[in-house]
Amino acid sequence: xxxPIDFWFDFSSPYGYMMAERIDTLAAKHGREVKWRPFLLGxxxxxxxxxPLPSQPMKGPYSKHDLARSAxxxxxxxxxxxxxxxxTHQACRVFYWLESRxxxxxxxxxxxxxxxxxxxxxxxxxxxxxxxxxxxxDIAPEAVxxxxxxxxxxxxxxxxxxxxxxxxxxxxxFVVIDGEPFWGVDRLPQIERWLExxxx
Amino acid sequence: xxxPIDFWFDFSSPYGYMMAERIDTLAAKHGREVKWRPFLLGxxxxxxxxxPLPSQPMKGPYSKHDLARSAxxxxxxxxxxxxxxxxTHQACRVFYWLESRxxxxxxxxxxxxxxxxxxxxxxxxxxxxxxxxxxxxDIAPEAVxxxxxxxxxxxxxxxxxxxxxxxxxxxxxFVVIDGEPFWGVDRLPQIERWLExxxx
Numbered sequence: 596x597x598x599p600i601d602f603w604f605d606f607s608s609p610y611g612y613m614m615a616e617r618i619d620t621l622a623a624k625h626g627r628e629v630k631w632r633p634f635l636l637g638x639x640x641x642x643x644x645x646x647p648l649p650s651q652p653m654k655g656p657y658s659k660h661d662l663a664r665s666a667x668x669x670x671x672x673x674x675x676x677x678x679x680x681x682x683t684h685q686a687c688r689v690f691y692w693l694e695s696r697x698x699x700x701x702x703x704x705x706x707x708x709x710x711x712x713x714x715x716x717x718x719x720x721x722x723x724x725x726x727x728x729x730x731x732x733d734i735a736p737e738a739v740x741x742x743x744x745x746x747x748x749x750x751x752x753x754x755x756x757x758x759x760x761x762x763x764x765x766x767x768x769f770v771v772i773d774g775e776p777f778w779g780v781d782r783l784p785q786i787e788r789w790l791e792x793x794x795x
Numbered sequence: 796x797x798x799p800i801d802f803w804f805d806f807s808s809p810y811g812y813m814m815a816e817r818i819d820t821l822a823a824k825h826g827r828e829v830k831w832r833p834f835l836l837g838x839x840x841x842x843x844x845x846x847p848l849p850s851q852p853m854k855g856p857y858s859k860h861d862l863a864r865s866a867x868x869x870x871x872x873x874x875x876x877x878x879x880x881x882x883t884h885q886a887c888r889v890f891y892w893l894e895s896r897x898x899x900x901x902x903x904x905x906x907x908x909x910x911x912x913x914x915x916x917x918x919x920x921x922x923x924x925x926x927x928x929x930x931x932x933d934i935a936p937e938a939v940x941x942x943x944x945x946x947x948x949x950x951x952x953x954x955x956x957x958x959x960x961x962x963x964x965x966x967x968x969f970v971v972i973d974g975e976p977f978w979g980v981d982r983l984p985q986i987e988r989w990l991e992x993x994x995x
Contacts, residue, residue, distance in 0.1 A: 651843070652844065653843050668984070763853055764853075776857060781979070782981070795864075
């Protein structure tokens with residue numbers, strides 16, 4: 596069996612949300628699994644000098660427009676959250692804590708976080724919002740709070756961000772198939788052809 | 796008849812070259828003309844603080860890889876020139892000088908410049924290279940030299956760059972259809988749907 600596809604993303608990345616809505620189905624069509632790897636884009640930006648889209652002159656206003664249009668193009672519900680971008684280290688910590696116990700549940704939690712942020716417009720940096728997402732999956736709020744305060748989980752997230760940087764991951768979404776890197780949801784057609792033909 | 800589609804690009808932009816190879820045919824399929832508008836990305840970067848791809852950490856190495864793959868994906872010949880990026884104000888001046896006399900010839904010259912740079916790997920900042928491209932279109936080298944030294948042409952190019960900035964053009968290629976902006980050759984599928992449906 597081929598290795599899983601790596602899907603790197605920041606929970607605060609709207610194009611990451613769009614990729615999250617498409618990558619599993621696309622991969623499954625070609626018999627591949629996907630390893631979801633949330634990381635902190637802020638940690639990478641410290642390394643590269645990158646900036647969040649809204650703070651970039653000219654590109655900021657364009658990207659707001661492009662995000663809404665790209666979501667319509669892909670047929671996805673999309674709300675631009677009022678709080679954007681937000682800190683996502685708590686969401687990441689809950690994800691990795693869950694993943695060490697129940698990877699399937701971690702995956703469902705990640706989808707729930709993306710929907711809370713980019714469909715319902717909730718601020719996913721807030722613990723009550725994360726607890727709400729977790730609650731729908733029958734995860735107790737105490738467990739969520741525990742995960743975000745867990746030193747081993749914190750260390751693991753730092754390590755994930757270091758691996759991201761070492762792997763050349765500088766943006767979100769970032770998909771790696773057998774060593775081949777694809778940045779951006781607009782690379783979906785190339786990803787599809789790569790999976791169909793085993794490279795091109 | 797609908798207004799022409801605006802196609803903004805820098806002659807030193809590889810994704811701009813790829814768009815140049817596709818946009819005319821796509822537009823013609825939908826009964827639209829394309830106005831080619833070369834500008835100086837460097838002038839915009841002065842305004843936005845943007846940087847050429849190769850100087851961006853992590854994104855630079857990725858983009859070299861992505862460029863070659865994107866060209867294969869689109870079925871286009873592509874060479875990454877050794878001198879990259881290069882100054883393109885001379886090429887722009889010749890283009891606009893020609894455009895004021897013979898728009899069809901200016902268009903052919905632009906295609907020739909892109910091919911010289913991204914297919915043959917020639918340094919298009921050099922006058923002899925531009926004269927070679929022009930020569931194939933029966934334009935005398937003296938005319939090329941005259942165009943690049945012409946004060947009115949210089950002023951016109953400065954004005955074009957100001958219009959680009961005022962129009963929100965921050966990258967290359969940048970396509971505007973009836974006020975709708977599309978940045979990047981990876982927006983071709985969205986451009987196609989936009990032309991098919993008159994928006995979406």
